Amino acid sequence: MLPKCGRKTSPRGGCANSLLVLVGLAAILSVSHAYIRVCYYTNWSQFRPSKGRFLPENIDPFVCTHILFAFGVANATSNNITAIEWNDPALYSRMMDLKIQNPNLKVLMAIGGWNARSTHFTQIVANDASMTQFNNNALAFLRQHKFDGLDIDWEYPTTRGGSPRDRRRFTVWLQSLRQLFEQEAIESKQPRLLLMAAVVGAIAPALAYYQIPQIVQ
Numbered sequence: 504m505l506p507k508c509g510r511k512t513s514p515r516g517g518c519a520n521s522l523l524v525l526v527g528l529a530a531i532l533s534v535s536h537a538y539i540r541v542c543y544y545t546n547w548s549q550f551r552p553s554k555g556r557f558l559p560e561n562i563d564p565f566v567c568t569h570i571l572f573a574f575g576v577a578n579a580t581s582n583n584i585t586a587i588e589w590n591d592p593a594l595y596s597r598m599m600d601l602k603i604q605n606p607n608l609k610v611l612m613a614i615g616g617w618n619a620r621s622t623h624f625t626q627i628v629a630n631d632a633s634m635t636q637f638n639n640n641a642l643a644f645l646r647q648h649k650f651d652g653l654d655i656d657w658e659y660p661t662t663r664g665g666s667p668r669d670r671r672r673f674t675v676w677l678q679s680l681r682q683l684f685e686q687e688a689i690e691s692k693q694p695r696l697l698l699m700a701a702v703v704g705a706i707a708p709a710l711a712y713y714q715i716p717q718i719v720q
């Protein structure tokens with residue numbers, strides 16, 4: 504008996520069309536996993552005058568695959584993520600509501616930003632004790648507010664109030680965060696928190712600020 508092929512059968516009796524369909528589907532699946540469109544929601548957009556005012560409800564939940572809340576503070580005083588504006592936590596939860604319409608949407612907390620310079624980051628990563636404390640607190644913060652992950656906007660390791668040690672410590676920090684997120688995902692049985700970083704674009708500063716091969720791993 505010939506296999507069923509929908510309406511058409513190839514001259515050899517095989518399922519030419521089915522094969523094409525499968526290849527097409529595989530291509531779509533791999534594309535949909537690989538393709539991401541990351542968008543920032545800024546904490547100052549709520550203060551724009553009149554029609555420029557932009558709130559979480561104004562976001563089309565299908566335009567971006569990932570939305571980053573910009574920004575929270577990587578706070579070296581409390582070794583934790585802290586909010587900037589008085590109403591940020593309310594905005595987080597309104598942003599999470601977008602996932603009701605699009606359950607595939609990921610919402611991440613972005614810490615740092617241009618105005619933050621290196622100051623807090625350099626202190627946090629300076630030694631293993633403060634780094635570990637920050638990581639544990641940040642994890643609790645992310646889970647408490649139902650974020651899907653963390654985006655680190657350190658602009659940039661070693662510069663703008665930083666230390667030459669930042670280059671190596673940034674790698675160590677990313678490794679320890681990733682390890683923590685993997686461990687916690689097993690224990691909590693929740694999807695692993697995502698880890699992203701905004702990095703400098705030009706090659707010369709990138710080579711100076713980051714241990715790229717180690718970070719890529």
Ligand SMILES: *[C@@H]1O[C@H](CO)[C@@H](O)[C@H](O)[C@H]1NC(C)=O
Nearest residue numbers: 546547550574587615616618
């Ligand atoms: C938003 O976050 C930035 C830090 O990136 C901060 O400097 C600023 O004061 C915050 N609020 C507004 C209204 O811009």
Ligand SMILES: *[C@@H]1O[C@H](CO)[C@@H](O)[C@H](O)[C@H]1NC(C)=O
Nearest residue numbers: 576578579580581585586587
């Ligand atoms: C860091 O956290 C402390 C304690 O929660 C707070 O008083 C301080 O304002 C925070 N620093 C920044 C830069 O937001």
